[in-house]
Every structure is written in structure tokens, then in C-alpha cells.
Amino acid sequence: MSDDAPVEAIIEAILLVATEPVSVEVLSRVAGVKKVDIEDALVRLEQKYQDPKCGFGLGKVQDGFRYYSKSEFYSYVSAFSNETNDSKLSGAALETLAIIAYQQPISRSSVSIIRGVNSDQVMRLLAIKGYIIPVGRANGPGSSQLFATTPMFLERLGLNSLDDLPKLTDFAPSLEIAEALEISLRQDQN
Amino acid sequence: MSDDAPVEAIIEAILLVATEPVSVEVLSRVAGVKKVDIEDALVRLEQKYQDPKCGFGLGKVQDGFRYYSKSEFYSYVSAFSNETNDSKLSGAALETLAIIAYQQPISRSSVSIIRGVNSDQVMRLLAIKGYIIPVGRANGPGSSQLFATTPMFLERLGLNSLDDLPKLTDFAPSLEIAEALEISLRQDQN
Amino acid sequence: MSALSFPGLSWGGESKTLPFEVKLDIYEGPIGLLLSLIQAKSLDVYQLSITQLVQDYLEEIERMNSLDLEVATEFILVAATLLDIKCRKLFPRTDDGESDDDLAFFEERDLLLARLLECKTYRDVSVVLAKSLERGMLRRPRTAGFDEHVRHLIADPLDKIFPSILAKAYMKALELKGEATGLTETHVTPLPRISVQSAKDRILSRLDSNSGATFDDICLDLELRMDVVVFFLALLDLVRQGIINVNQKSLRDPIEIELSL
Numbered sequence: 244m245s246d247d248a249p250v251e252a253i254i255e256a257i258l259l260v261a262t263e264p265v266s267v268e269v270l271s272r273v274a275g276v277k278k279v280d281i282e283d284a285l286v287r288l289e290q291k292y293q294d295p296k297c298g299f300g301l302g303k304v305q306d307g308f309r310y311y312s313k314s315e316f317y318s319y320v321s322a323f324s325n326e327t328n329d330s331k332l333s334g335a336a337l338e339t340l341a342i343i344a345y346q347q348p349i350s351r352s353s354v355s356i357i358r359g360v361n362s363d364q365v366m367r368l369l370a371i372k373g374y375i376i377p378v379g380r381a382n383g384p385g386s387s388q389l390f391a392t393t394p395m396f397l398e399r400l401g402l403n404s405l406d407d408l409p410k411l412t413d414f415a416p417s418l419e420i421a422e423a424l425e426i427s428l429r430q431d432q433n
Numbered sequence: 434m435s436d437d438a439p440v441e442a443i444i445e446a447i448l449l450v451a452t453e454p455v456s457v458e459v460l461s462r463v464a465g466v467k468k469v470d471i472e473d474a475l476v477r478l479e480q481k482y483q484d485p486k487c488g489f490g491l492g493k494v495q496d497g498f499r500y501y502s503k504s505e506f507y508s509y510v511s512a513f514s515n516e517t518n519d520s521k522l523s524g525a526a527l528e529t530l531a532i533i534a535y536q537q538p539i540s541r542s543s544v545s546i547i548r549g550v551n552s553d554q555v556m557r558l559l560a561i562k563g564y565i566i567p568v569g570r571a572n573g574p575g576s577s578q579l580f581a582t583t584p585m586f587l588e589r590l591g592l593n594s595l596d597d598l599p600k601l602t603d604f605a606p607s608l609e610i611a612e613a614l615e616i617s618l619r620q621d622q623n
Numbered sequence: 624m625s626a627l628s629f630p631g632l633s634w635g636g637e638s639k640t641l642p643f644e645v646k647l648d649i650y651e652g653p654i655g656l657l658l659s660l661i662q663a664k665s666l667d668v669y670q671l672s673i674t675q676l677v678q679d680y681l682e683e684i685e686r687m688n689s690l691d692l693e694v695a696t697e698f699i700l701v702a703a704t705l706l707d708i709k710c711r712k713l714f715p716r717t718d719d720g721e722s723d724d725d726l727a728f729f730e731e732r733d734l735l736l737a738r739l740l741e742c743k744t745y746r747d748v749s750v751v752l753a754k755s756l757e758r759g760m761l762r763r764p765r766t767a768g769f770d771e772h773v774r775h776l777i778a779d780p781l782d783k784i785f786p787s788i789l790a791k792a793y794m795k796a797l798e799l800k801g802e803a804t805g806l807t808e809t810h811v812t813p814l815p816r817i818s819v820q821s822a823k824d825r826i827l828s829r830l831d832s833n834s835g836a837t838f839d840d841i842c843l844d845l846e847l848r849m850d851v852v853v854f855f856l857a858l859l860d861l862v863r864q865g866i867i868n869v870n871q872k873s874l875r876d877p878i879e880i881e882l883s884l
Binding site for chain 1: 742
Binding site for chain 2: 248249251252254255256257258260262263265273274295296297298299310311312313319320322323324370371372
């Protein structure tokens with residue numbers, strides 16, 4: 244504990260200018276205090292922000308901390324930023340996002356193969372919205388660009404890491420559906 | 434009139450997501466309470482932030498209010514900037530600046546489309562550093578703000594005028610790439 | 624289809640200028656479209672009217688105002704498989720033996736089934752993701768970052784830049800752009816320097832009865848993407864002729880090649 248600058252205040256000053264989640268490591272390095280002290284201070288800050296008179300709180304994403312407006316005040320925040328609902332993500336965009344989330348890193352062509360339709364434009368839209376980002380190239384022949392989801396995507400989902408995504412096996416079509424599909428595709432044996 | 438949401442909390446939520454100073458008028462309109470009530474709440478917030486355990490406070494700029502990190506903690510904020518300003522950001526900033534330099538005046542969305550990723554934050558940083566500046570609005574529908582480079586940018590590069598930027602003819606892109614670019618820019622205007 | 628839409632992001636107040644928004648909301652790919660249709664008709668592909676499918680598809684194309692060659696090709700493949708299924712039902716074979724044709728048909732049918740199941744999985748999980756995203760939209764992160772008054776504290780992101788570096792960065796950004804629109808080098812690539820036949824010979828020369836190779840190994844010294852395409856065609860033809868077997872564990876794994884028998 245430093246006696247002149249309270250750790251909470253240092254953290255607050257840093258998080259105020261941060262535009263991405265800040266890890267405990269970075270906070271510890273910048274503030275020049277031990278990680279445990281940062282962690283303790285974060286707990287105290289979280290308690291402080293629980294006050295209903297407080298309009299924002301701390302969010303933890305991918306091992307980093309960041310300020311958020313509290314969801315109770317959503318209507319005011321969206322009224323302030325003049326939001327309209329006309330930039331909805333389409334079913335196609337969501338489906339694409341799901342594929343990328345589970346298969347990352349993945350190339351445009353691989354996504355297109357799974358969806359059965361050219362997905363370049365949907366992926367461009369998702370990139371511009373900040374949900375996905377190019378992360379490098381495959382090292383095979385042709386070396387196409389690979390895409391992954393961004394920390395912002397996890398943030399919006401309220402997830403800490405990709406491991407927290409719903410398990411895909413829970414969504415595998417039930418045996419009945421698989422069978423029904425198969426029967427419908429099967430040739431009559433008689 | 435607030436039903437039960439405390440005015441202070443609404444103000445905090447709005448100021449947290451705001452990127453520019455917010456006036457009492459706007460706060461009053463968005464929160465749906467009288468201006469005097471906003472002013473009272475702002476006084477209470479100012480008192481609250483005076484706590485030395487608080488790392489930021491309220492600042493009044495040109496009739497607007499915003500959060501600022503307290504000057505006692507500038508050394509930490511500066512250290513944080515050095516820590517986060519890694520090569521990744523530099524690459525993005527350079528690319529963005531290059532596009533603006535050669536295509537000015539240009540809107541945020543056009544830059545994002547060319548780069549294939551949302552570039553709003555990078556452009557904000559470049560504006561704050563004084564390299565680019567808003568110069569007006571496109572007159573199409575939606576009328577997005579257009580950006581251009583500043584005299585300070587030219588100075589930094591050691592150039593007299595934009596005409597002294599390196600000519601691109603030596604390594605001009607292929608016709609296909611130029612066309613693709615033109616198409617995307619045209620789409621953007623529609 | 625279930626309603627998948629949810630309030631999206633505001634995009635600097637400029638979301639209206641996004642050119643592709645409307646188009647995306649309308650269109651689902653052939654596999655997705657097919658899945659929707661099958662589900663709507665109680666999961667019976669057999670009952671599914673091919674004419675209806677084609678008609679629905681054409682209506683979608685109409686609404687898209689353009690014909691995407693890739694989409695069309697994919698659709699034809701799916702429709703052809705369905706048509707094949709129907710034909711076999713209508714004209715049952717008399718002989719019991721399974722011909723190569725039959726095997727090929729079963730393979731195609733299984734492939735279609737696998738793709739339908741995969742597509743359904745992602746579609747179902749995307750509904751859950753949409754709900755989480757919707758919830759996530761209720762709280763907003765602070766994005767303001769450094770303010771004017773702390774400008775002097777920001778490490779300069781453009782330290783040591785020169786005009787030439789700027790020009791290079793610009794050219795690089797434009798190249799990325801070309802790729803983003805799907806206009807890749809293939810449009811300007813010279814003609815392949817290898818024939819499919821010689822590519823087949825070269826693939827076979829790399830394989831012996833004891834050990835296989837991966838497609839990546841074989842393509843290692845190829846410079847043009849077009850040549851890789853030629854080698855891939857050669858690979859497909861060798862598989863078709865039953866000379867080699869290929870195996871790929873999942874999409875991004877290497878394609879393993881070995882001689883048959």
C-alpha cells in the first residue's frame with residue numbers, strides 16, 4: 244500500500260483513459276504495486292460501484308478490466324447516443340459469427356464452405372463492426388487470411404474467454420432430427 | 434422525471450460512454466429531468482469525486498461536462514500510454530493516417546471499409562494527437578463527417594504541402610484493385 | 624425461421640451508410656435455405672418439391688438483384704443431389720448389386736446430410752449467441768480514451784515516420800482492400816505453367832507404396848496459386864480414378880494422400 248497515492252485512485256485514473264480491457268499485470272506494472280494489491284483494490288472498487296447511485300461498474304473480459312455503463316441505464320445511454328435499431332445483425336451474420344467463434348482462426352473460404360454460400364461480404368461487415376479481425380495467414384498453399392473473433396465480441400457476449408462459449412455438443416441436432424433428416428435423404432430400399 | 438433511477442447514476446452512465454463533453458441541456462433531455470436537478474446532481478457528483486481515493490473527476494469544458502483523470506495521477510496515465518502503445522497500434526495508426534493523407538477528405542466509414550476493420554478509435558487518437566481534423570460533411574444522405582490531415586502532420590513529415598507526398602505512380606496498384614476500391618467508395622456514398 | 628435479429632451496434636452514427644446491410648437481411652445460403660425448407664416441411668426431403676425449391680431460390684435471386692455465380696453453383700449442386708434422390712425413389716433399381724455410381728451417390732448423400740447437420744448446429748447456437756449479445760448490448764464500455772487535455776501524455780504512435788513509409792503503408796492498405804472484395808490475385812495471375820496430367824505424374828512420383836504425403840508437402844515449391852489449383856484438380860482426378868486415397872481430419876488439417884490398395 245503506498246501512502247501518498249491510493250491504489251484505487253491510480254486504477255481509476257488508468258481505466259478512465261483505457262479503450263480496451265486492462266489486465267492486472269499491466270495495472271500492477273504501471274501502478275508499481277504488487278498484483279495482489281491490485282486485486283484487492285479491484286474488489287474494493289467493485290464494492291464501491293455497487294452503490295445504486297453509481298451509473299457504471301467494472302467489467303471483466305479476457306483477464307482484463309474495463310468500465311461499463313450499468314445495464315439498468317441502458318435506455319438513457321441509448322437515448323444519449325441516438326441509437327436506432329436499424330443496424331441489426333442478420334441471421335446470416337449471426338450464423339457466420341457463430342462459425343468463426345467456434346472454428347477460429349478460419350479463412351473466408353472455409354466459412355463459405357460451411358455455410359454453402361460466399362460469405363465474404365458478411366465477414367467484411369462483421370470486421371467493420373469490430374466483431375472479427377484478420378489474425379494472420381494460414382501457412383499452407385495459397386496462404387489465405389485467417390479471421391478470429393475480437394475481445395469486443397467476447398465483451399458483448401459477457402464472456403471471459405472463448406472457453407466460456409456454450410458447448411457446441413449441446414447444440415448438435417438431436418438423434419431424432421438427425422435420423423429424420425437421414426431418412427428423408429435415404430433411398431427407398433425396396 | 435425519474436421514476437426511481439437516481440439522477441446521479443444516470444449522469445454517470447452517460448458521461449462514461451460520452452466521447453465529448455456533454456451539456457446540461459443534453460443531460461436534462463436524456464435523463465428526462467429539469468436542468469436544475471441536473472445541476473444539483475452535478476454538484477453532488479463533484480463532491481463525491483473529491484475523495485482522494487477517486488482517480489478521476491468532473492471537468493467543465495465549453496458548457497459541457499466530462500470525466501478527466503486527476504492530474505495527481507498523470508505519471509501513471511503516461512506510463513500506461515507507453516505500455517499500451519505497442520507496435521500493433523502504431524501499424525494501425527500509420528495505415529489509417531496514410532489512407533487519410535492520400536484520400537482526404539474522407540469519412541470514418543470509408544477508412545473502415547478500406548482497412549476492413551473499424552477505425553473509429555484509431556482516428557480519434559490521430560485527431561487527439563493533432564494529425565487529422567474534421568473539415569466538414571459529405572453532402573450525401575447521412576452526411577458523415579470528413580477528415581483531412583493537419584499542417585502539423587505535414588510539418589512532422591518535413592513536407593511543404595500535400596503535393597510533396599511521395600507519388601504513387603511508381604508502385605500503383607493494379608487496375609483491379611483500383612476498381613475494387615472505387616466500387617467500395619461509391620457504395621459508401623449511396 | 625426463428626427471429627434472429629437483435630439491436631446491433633451503433634457505428635459512429637453512420638450505420639445507415641453501410642452498403643450491404645439490406646442485402647444481408649434477405650439472403651441465406653443454399654444450405655441454410657434448404658435446411659429452412661426441409662424444416663418447414665416436417666423434415667422430409669422426399670416430399671420437398673424441387674420446383675418449389677427452385678422457385679423460392681429464384682425469388683431470392685430476384686430480391687438480391689444479382690446472380691452470384693458461386694451461390695448459383697452451390698445451389699445447383701444441392702438441387703442436383705436432391706433431384707438424384709427423388710429420381711432413385713421414382714425409378715427403383717432392379718439389380719441388387721451396388722455399382723460405383725451407387726457408392727458415389729451414397730457418399731454425396733452422406734455429405735449433404737453432414738452439411739445439413741453442421742449448418743443446423745451453428746444456426747441453433749447462433750440463436751443463443753444472439754441472446755447473449757442482446758444482453759451484452761445493455762451495458763456499454765467506455766471508449767473515450769485519452770482526452771484533449773492529456774494529449775501530451777500519449778506516446779506518439781507515429782514516431783519516426785517518413786513520407787516513404789507512409790506511401791508504403793497506403794499501398795499495403797489498398798492491397799488488403801483488393802482481397803476484401805474478393806478480387807484476389809487470381810484475376811491477374813498468369814496461366815498455369817503445369818498441365819493437370821503432369822501434376823498427376825508429379826503427385827504419383829511423390830508417393831510410394833509405403834508412405835504417403837500431404838497436399839501441403841506437394842505444393843511446397845509451387846509459386847503460383849494457379850499451380851496449386853492445378854495440383855488440386857489433379858488430386859481430385861486421381862481420387863476419382865481410385866488411384867489414391869485422401870483423408871482430412873477436419874477443415875484446416877492437412878490433406879493426407881496415399882496410394883490405394
